[in-house]
Amino acid sequence: MWVALVCGLFLCLMVKLFFYDDDTLRDSDDSHFSALFTVAKRLEKLYRGGRVYVGIQIPDLDSASRRNVDLVLVTNEEVVVISVKNVSGVVSLDEDGNWICTGKHHKTECIQNPVAETKHLVSILEEYLEQRGVAIPEGYLSFKVVCPNPFFSPIHSDSFPPEVITYDQWTRLKPEHSKLSSGWIKGILHGRKDKMQESFREKLNSVLGTAPISDRLELRGSKYVLGEFIEFKGKPDDLQKLRKIKRSKVSHLSVRKISMFGFANSTVQVLYAPRDYRAEESLGPSEWQEVTVRSSTEVVFQPQNSIKHHKYKLSSVVSMSLSA
Ligand SMILES: *[C@@H]1O[C@H](CO)[C@@H](O)[C@H](O)[C@H]1NC(C)=O
Ligand SMILES: *[C@@H]1O[C@H](CO)[C@@H](O)[C@H](O)[C@H]1NC(C)=O
Numbered sequence: 001m002w003v004a005l006v007c008g009l010f011l012c013l014m015v016k017l018f019f020y021d022d023d024t025l026r027d028s029d030d031s032h033f034s035a036l037f038t039v040a041k042r043l044e045k046l047y048r049g050g051r052v053y054v055g056i057q058i059p060d061l062d063s064a065s066r067r068n069v070d071l072v073l074v075t076n077e078e079v080v081v082i083s084v085k086n087v088s089g090v091v092s093l094d095e096d097g098n099w100i101c102t103g104k105h106h107k108t109e110c111i112q113n114p115v116a117e118t119k120h121l122v123s124i125l126e127e128y129l130e131q132r133g134v135a136i137p138e139g140y141l142s143f144k145v146v147c148p149n150p151f152f153s154p155i156h157s158d159s160f161p162p163e164v165i166t167y168d169q170w171t172r173l174k175p176e177h178s179k180l181s182s183g184w185i186k187g188i189l190h191g192r193k194d195k196m197q198e199s200f201r202e203k204l205n206s207v208l209g210t211a212p213i214s215d216r217l218e219l220r221g222s223k224y225v226l227g228e229f230i231e232f233k234g235k236p237d238d239l240q241k242l243r244k245i246k247r248s249k250v251s252h253l254s255v256r257k258i259s260m261f262g263f264a265n266s267t268v269q270v271l272y273a274p275r276d277y278r279a280e281e282s283l284g285p286s287e288w289q290e291v292t293v294r295s296s297t298e299v300v301f302q303p304q305n306s307i308k309h310h311k312y313k314l315s316s317v318v319s320m321s322l323s324a
Contacts, residue, residue, distance in 0.1 A: 035086035088151035234297030
């Protein structure tokens with residue numbers, strides 16, 4: 001298994017070295033993160049009462065690091081770890097299960113066996129939950145790799161493992177309560193329809209709700225970025241006003257009312273909620289604080305899986321959530 005993974009990684013690197021140029025298939029990470037939220041929103045519609053956790057980072061004891069989990073879906077019946085691969089183009093499998101994707105202009109990209117990787121995340125999540133006192137009964141924890149891109153065209157789609165949900169299958173998924181309930185539910189539970197105990201689900205949700213999670217930046221145009229907030233950058237007087245907005249004090253900020261005083265110095269209003277461990281979601285309007293700064297002030301953010309810091313102007317930011 002490890003040998004296969006290492007070989008796979010090597011092969012991926014080779015493909016990257018030889019075929020990658022700057023203008024790659026995965027045009028930007030932003031589209032990956034936006035796909036996560038699109039998929040999460042649809043799942044929440046399909047599974048009423050279900051909850052989707054986006055961007056959980058589970059501590060992996062073996063590698064002493066954190067592993068990013070795209071989505072964790074908790075429904076009445078099951079817990080599903082989901083990786084989202086918004087890839088387009090012709091996709092084939094090599095013998096180690098890596099995906100070789102060929103897109104426009106015959107550019108080739110290699111994705112290291114997403115099925116094996118997601119499966120590995122399941123065991124890490126299971127271990128983490130157990131440590132926090134929630135042991136998931138056998139058969140309730142599973143995984144999927146969702147490919148929501150209409151231009152995802154697998155070669156020999158029947159050679160892909162059943163955990164891979166192609167665009168066609170993804171669009172055909174029906175709401176849970178409907179008779180047509182297709183599903184990955186039945187397939188996984190072998191026809192068993194026992195629900196998880198309400199109290200168990202509550203506990204599970206409370207553990208997942210307090211698991212380490214990526215910071216989240218929502219940009220205008222329904223775009224998202226997951227990663228880590230680094231700092232603000234801008235004029236000294238603005239930074240002075242923003243100095244209260246730091247991880248230890250603030251959990252959420254939103255940006256609104258862009259007022260234009262000519263191009264040079266338009267401003268935005270930044271509203272921020274103080275971190276409150278008792279009831280983060282039940283803050284009244286009076287508890288929000290507000291500052292006005294130049295809209296050219298930037299948020300410096302390090303996206304997941306990127307070694308570079310990216311800068312986003314406050315005028316393009318809708319909101320930002322900071323994890324504890
Ligand atoms: C997938 O990525 C493309 C750009 O590569 C984007 O246009 C599309 O909206 C993304 N899919 C989803 C479901 O977000
Ligand atoms: C922007 O410019 C206007 C007038 O030109 C000025 O009154 C205002 O104070 C300026 N705002 C900031 C934030 O510098």
